[in-house]
Amino acid sequence: MINLYNAIGLGRNPFVAKDNLTNAEETWLDRGYSTAPKIKAKQLVQILGDKGFGKSSHLNHWRSPTGGSYCYYPPGLGRWKFPKVEPIVYWDEADRIPFIFLIPALLWASLTHATIAAGTHRDLSFWAKLCGLTVTTITLPPVDAETLQTWAIAEINAVTLPGQTCPLHLSIPEAETIIKKAHGSWRSATDYLHIWAAAIAKQTEQNNL
Secondary structure (H helix, E strand, C coil), X not given: CCCHHHHHCECCCCCCCXXXXXXXXXXXCCXXXXXXXCCCCCEEEXXXXXXXXXXXXXXXXXXXXXXXXXXXXCCHHHHXXXXXXXXXXXXXXXXXXXXXXXXXXXXXXXXXXXXXXXXXXXXXXXXXXXXXXXXXXXXXXXXXXXXXXXXXXXXXXXXXXXCCCCCCCCCHHHHHHHHHHHCCCHHHHHHHHHHHHHHHHHHHHHHHC
């Protein structure tokens, strides 16, 4: 099968769908919150942000050096499970944890001096403090044009074939247009970048025929 991305010097589309955006170490983009929380610190470190803003990416980036279980809470019946509590544990979509599970888990974390790192759409600080945990809150901002451009360059460089030069270059006006369509979401912006790269690769391949 012909890889159309070879026509622009790439091994594949740089913006393939990922479960955890910006999570690869070689393309991780430091937005100021890259240092993992301390283990067994009797604390909740919560990341607040809208859908697709990078909460899951940060949790997985932190988890890489610290270890600890990753507990994702889906919508629906799948959220009815007791959260794991370990020296450090990662709760994703923690706002979906049923209240009857959340409070006992926070109390147990306090008693065992655990660290909970949570991605959440709702501020959990009141309940965490009530249960005896200290709280650090990180609010992730929407993506901006300069940051998206920097990240796109890193992703392109990561899949550029040896000895090749890739003509893909995301301009600031193009980045601003993508961000506007994506409403500040990393996940949606990545989808639009995938389409952008695919269109250029296809056009280049056709021009070379």
